[in-house]
Amino acid sequence: MTVSKKLIEIEGQRGILQIMLVLQRNEETLYGKLYNNKPLVEISNNSTAKRALALLLKHNLISERGTEGRKAKYYCLSDKGIRIASLISKMEKILEER
DSSP states (O other), X not given: OOOOHHHHHHHTSTTHHHHHHHXXXXXXXXXXXXXXXXXXXXXXXXXXXXXXXXXXXXXXSEXXXXXXXXXXXXEEEOHHHHHHHHHHHHHHHHHHOO
């Protein structure tokens, strides 16, 4: 059995796991806090964050909310995203084991 194309696509985009964990821990988050915001996230490139968010939106793992009259965008996990972020969090804990 082969690995799904969706999983390969997500695996290939830097920042996906970090963004999902940040959204899980902080709920709705302003776009500007999802990159170049150490120690919260180690994504230093604006375009990397944009590509990761576009992919998360494409797969319905997050939702986006804009503010009227402003360019500010907020992101939060969808129901499916919450389930996947929970698995990523478990994976993170296992990796931290000695």
